[in-house]
Amino acid sequence: MVHTVSRKVPLVDLGDGTALLTDRYELTMLQAALRSGTADRRAVFEVFARSLPAGRRYGVVAGTGRLLDAIEAFRFGRAELEYLTANGIVDEPTAQWLENYRFSGHVWGYSEGDCYFPESPILVVEGTFAEAVLLETIALSILNHDCAVASAASRMAQAAQDRPLIEMGSRRTHEHAAVASARAAYIAGFATTSNLEAGRRYGVPTAGTSAHSFTLLHDSERHAFEAQLASLGESTTLLVDTYDVERAVRTAVELAGPSLGAVRIDSGDLGVMARSVRDQLDSLGAHDTRIVVTGDLDEYGIAALAAAPVNGYGVGTSLVTGSGAPTASLVYKLVARSDTPSAPMRPVAKRSPGKPSRGGRKAAVRRIDGRGTAYAEMVTTGEPAPGPNDRVLLAPLVRDGEVVGREPLQAARERHAASIAELPPTALQLSKGEPAVPTEFIDGGPRH
Amino acid sequence: MVHTVSRKVPLVDLGDGTALLTDRYELTMLQAALRSGTADRRAVFEVFARSLPAGRRYGVVAGTGRLLDAIEAFRFGRAELEYLTANGIVDEPTAQWLENYRFSGHVWGYSEGDCYFPESPILVVEGTFAEAVLLETIALSILNHDCAVASAASRMAQAAQDRPLIEMGSRRTHEHAAVASARAAYIAGFATTSNLEAGRRYGVPTAGTSAHSFTLLHDSERHAFEAQLASLGESTTLLVDTYDVERAVRTAVELAGPSLGAVRIDSGDLGVMARSVRDQLDSLGAHDTRIVVTGDLDEYGIAALAAAPVNGYGVGTSLVTGSGAPTASLVYKLVARSDTPSAPMRPVAKRSPGKPSRGGRKAAVRRIDGRGTAYAEMVTTGEPAPGPNDRVLLAPLVRDGEVVGREPLQAARERHAASIAELPPTALQLSKGEPAVPTEFIDGGPRH
Numbered sequence: 001m002v003h004t005v006s007r008k009v010p011l012v013d014l015g016d017g018t019a020l021l022t023d024r025y026e027l028t029m030l031q032a033a034l035r036s037g038t039a040d041r042r043a044v045f046e047v048f049a050r051s052l053p054a055g056r057r058y059g060v061v062a063g064t065g066r067l068l069d070a071i072e073a074f075r076f077g078r079a080e081l082e083y084l085t086a087n088g089i090v091d092e093p094t095a096q097w098l099e100n101y102r103f104s105g106h107v108w109g110y111s112e113g114d115c116y117f118p119e120s121p122i123l124v125v126e127g128t129f130a131e132a133v134l135l136e137t138i139a140l141s142i143l144n145h146d147c148a149v150a151s152a153a154s155r156m157a158q159a160a161q162d163r164p165l166i167e168m169g170s171r172r173t174h175e176h177a178a179v180a181s182a183r184a185a186y187i188a189g190f191a192t193t194s195n196l197e198a199g200r201r202y203g204v205p206t207a208g209t210s211a212h213s214f215t216l217l218h219d220s221e222r223h224a225f226e227a228q229l230a231s232l233g234e235s236t237t238l239l240v241d242t243y244d245v246e247r248a249v250r251t252a253v254e255l256a257g258p259s260l261g262a263v264r265i266d267s268g269d270l271g272v273m274a275r276s277v278r279d280q281l282d283s284l285g286a287h288d289t290r291i292v293v294t295g296d297l298d299e300y301g302i303a304a305l306a307a308a309p310v311n312g313y314g315v316g317t318s319l320v321t322g323s324g325a326p327t328a329s330l331v332y333k334l335v336a337r338s339d340t341p342s343a344p345m346r347p348v349a350k351r352s353p354g355k356p357s358r359g360g361r362k363a364a365v366r367r368i369d370g371r372g373t374a375y376a377e378m379v380t381t382g383e384p385a386p387g388p389n390d391r392v393l394l395a396p397l398v399r400d401g402e403v404v405g406r407e408p409l410q411a412a413r414e415r416h417a418a419s420i421a422e423l424p425p426t427a428l429q430l431s432k433g434e435p436a437v438p439t440e441f442i443d444g445g446p447r448h
Numbered sequence: 449m450v451h452t453v454s455r456k457v458p459l460v461d462l463g464d465g466t467a468l469l470t471d472r473y474e475l476t477m478l479q480a481a482l483r484s485g486t487a488d489r490r491a492v493f494e495v496f497a498r499s500l501p502a503g504r505r506y507g508v509v510a511g512t513g514r515l516l517d518a519i520e521a522f523r524f525g526r527a528e529l530e531y532l533t534a535n536g537i538v539d540e541p542t543a544q545w546l547e548n549y550r551f552s553g554h555v556w557g558y559s560e561g562d563c564y565f566p567e568s569p570i571l572v573v574e575g576t577f578a579e580a581v582l583l584e585t586i587a588l589s590i591l592n593h594d595c596a597v598a599s600a601a602s603r604m605a606q607a608a609q610d611r612p613l614i615e616m617g618s619r620r621t622h623e624h625a626a627v628a629s630a631r632a633a634y635i636a637g638f639a640t641t642s643n644l645e646a647g648r649r650y651g652v653p654t655a656g657t658s659a660h661s662f663t664l665l666h667d668s669e670r671h672a673f674e675a676q677l678a679s680l681g682e683s684t685t686l687l688v689d690t691y692d693v694e695r696a697v698r699t700a701v702e703l704a705g706p707s708l709g710a711v712r713i714d715s716g717d718l719g720v721m722a723r724s725v726r727d728q729l730d731s732l733g734a735h736d737t738r739i740v741v742t743g744d745l746d747e748y749g750i751a752a753l754a755a756a757p758v759n760g761y762g763v764g765t766s767l768v769t770g771s772g773a774p775t776a777s778l779v780y781k782l783v784a785r786s787d788t789p790s791a792p793m794r795p796v797a798k799r800s801p802g803k804p805s806r807g808g809r810k811a812a813v814r815r816i817d818g819r820g821t822a823y824a825e826m827v828t829t830g831e832p833a834p835g836p837n838d839r840v841l842l843a844p845l846v847r848d849g850e851v852v853g854r855e856p857l858q859a860a861r862e863r864h865a866a867s868i869a870e871l872p873p874t875a876l877q878l879s880k881g882e883p884a885v886p887t888e889f890i891d892g893g894p895r896h
Binding site: 018020021022023024025026027028029031032033035036038041043045070079080083084087089129133136137138140141142144145168170171172173174175176177178179180194195196197199200206207208209210211212213214215216217218219223226227228230231232241242243244266267268317320321326327329332333334337339348349350351352353354357 | 466468469470471472473474475477479480481483484486489491493518527528531532535537577581584585586588589590592616618619620621627628643644645647648654656657658659660661662663664665666667671676678679680689691714715716768769770774775777782785787796797798799800801802805
């Protein structure tokens with residue numbers, strides 16, 4: 001099919017556009033709705049999880065900042081439109097509509113870093129059906145990934161208490177998911193990441209010194225340590241388990257002196273190793289040399305090392321794979337729509353067995369008692385009427401198509417710490433259990 | 449730190465460069481090796497899995513084509529170098545070295561789509577230590593992700609037998625991991641994907657018609673079906689479980705006639721539903737209307753529907769999360785190096801408890817018996833000496849820095865089908881078990 005119709009605006013090539021990071025059915029629905037005259041009906045979509053991953057006590061909102069960038073970049077340029085028309089995915093009128101597409105509606109969301117619970121409406125998108133349905137796939141991709149990683153990271157950070165965590169999972173996940181994972185982990189309390197692009201793009205602090213290959217490259221472990229110390233200084237972290245840990249620690253302190261920054265242990269029984277290395281370091285006078293442990297750690301492994309003389313943890317695989325829950329199971333559901341572009345909204349819901357949806361646009365309030373502890377997640381189709389300590393949870397992110405909710409990453413990180421501090425103590429148990437804050441649904445009648 | 453040293457070549461901005469999709473320690477090792485004089489030692493790194501995910505019978509190589517693109521794009525431009533120097537990650541001599549970096553070594557690999565087993569050396573990288581160590585993170589990110597998805601996809605394709613599989617997991621994973629997942633699934637036997645960018649970038653066929661929101665948008669299910677049929681034609685797939693399946697199927701055939709392409713069921717007991725919908729379609733004369741089922745399917749769910757009248761499966765979450773194994777646990781290990789740039793290579797290995805590596809550069813041969821069935825994965829540090837039916841498994845991918853192993857995606861898809869056909873029948877069991885082909889390690893002495 002040749003694409004010859006003249007265009008109102010000059011087509012541009014969008015190098016990093018996000019519009020095709022989308023399921024085909026969003027565009028076939030658009031085309032059918034344009035034809036049936038329903039595309040301009042007003043619509044409200046909500047993003048929520050029907051449940052948390054099995055046994056989890058809370059979820060963590062992450063990805064909001066990335067989603068706002070993706071919405072701004074969601075434009076159909078020349079390459080996108082040529083692909084779509086040449087392959088018969090959309091017809092010419094739909095291609096013309098897409099050419100001028102720019103989201104012009106509103107988005108509200110739980111603020112990034114906040115906790116969420118089952119049925120929490122963490123994102124609310126309002127616009128015409130046509131413009132809002134197109135954002136379904138990208139919104140879910142970003143939030144499902146980033147929330148899954150942040151939710152796992154938060155448990156690890158709680159387990160680590162005040163010991164710093166290094167995110168080092170880049171090699172175990174897709175190369176761009178790695179960057180988003182580092183960002184999500186930082187929000188949830190990790191101190192640093194190994195990922196350089198996360199450093200450049202998001203300002204996440206980076207860390208890293210050397211791998212076993214560096215030791216193997218040199219004629220001896222001593223030569224390797226000398227080379228690293230000469231380049232990175234005494235405050236570096238030397239990896240001591242390539243051959244024999246005891247000998248390596250002796251060599252390390254001999255070369256660097258007691259001001260050696262840290263040693264890293266990546267194998268063996270980490271608790272046992274940490275104790276013997278601590279004793280050895282102390283006996284050599286290296287009282288301030290820290291011990292960093294890495295190697296298949298997850299939140300349980302971290303917690304098991306609480307009594308060991310460990311000064312920091314590196315976490316890879318379990319972090320980037322959500323520690324058993326690699327996706328947050330968030331869905332994007334139409335909950336209200338109008339009969340005409342100017343008519344009032346009314347609730348809609350499907351009745352699929354096992355997957356019903358609850359119609360009507362929601363508000364959400366975290367109910368907080370007099371001691372500052374959350375005791376309920378109130379989700380309502382009515383007016384929320386928050387009490388004096390309660391927190392209204394939806395904040396404006398996009399208004400009339402303009403992003404209004406952008407904030408520094410540090411704000412999300414601080415918000416997460418505050419949101420965690422507000423949860424009841426049961427939230428921080430690693431064992432499987434019910435959500436730490438129950439969701440109370442109040443049907444308040446239509447508020448559209 | 450201000451970056452003022454004059455440069456030999458003009459710096460460029462690399463919009464989609466891959467060089468910072470890298471762990472910081474690759475660059476700190478580079479800096480230390482440049483300083484210690486070991487950076488130019490020749491080195492061989494190998495990528496392999498110590499084991500397959502628990503119970504899996506085989507793994508599938510995927511990501512090779514993406515890795516070749518990433519190696520070509522692995523250049524340090526202005527933005528990358530400014531970030532690295534301004535943040536004290538590398539010193540000025542290292543930045544100057546990086547500015548001229550272009551991988552000039554050799555890469556061999558198992559061909560994309562082929563199967564692999566524990567210790568299979570699926571990628572071999574030879575170059576100076578400096579140039580080869582820099583590729584560690586990006587190589588592992590791409591291969592760990594894509595192999596994990598392809599390995600899960602292959603099991604699903606075997607379970608589905610000759611029924612087509614639609615990949616529809618984009619919304620459950622990172623937005624760019626989604627594109628790579630669609631590509632990996634196609635290699636492993638999926639017929640189509642919902643992901644439009646995978647269609648544009650890699651030519652994977654795309655599919656998709658409508659979601660529940662499209663039905664809810666309209667005044668009635670009848671109106672929605674009319675709209676979809678008007679736009680997409682009778683061959684479309686109508687989603688029939690928004691309200692009442694039996695009524696929806698009746699309406700669908702009433703509107704489209706017996707040439708309706710397909711109906712999709714996304715909830716409930718899919719086997720029971722498929723049988724009753726088949727009966728109803730047949731009773732309405734719609735004998736050729738297909739039934740597509742979706743909704744939390746994995747390879748076990750697909751296999752359980754083998755006797756149900758189902759014509760196609762849509763798979764989302766379990767595909768993009770590797771069906772319980774979201775990463776392939778591949779590692780990138782230095783196995784040989786020289787003492788000087790011109791000296792012969794010699795094997796090196798670490799001795800970390802539980803994670804030892806096997807020194808020496810490997811060759812690999814799949815041993816095939818007279819009936820065309822694989823019976824051993826021979827991995828050797830010696831000369832392989834393949835028998836008449838055996839397959840030598842490492843093919844050249846990069847020679848002197850030039851990509852020589854690029855091929856159409858279809859070639860990888862066809863290779864996978866052939867590689868699966870060669871495995872013993874036990875490979876196709878979904879139950880947990882040992883690798884279908886045992887790895888035999890033969891120490892053949894140095895062949896460097």
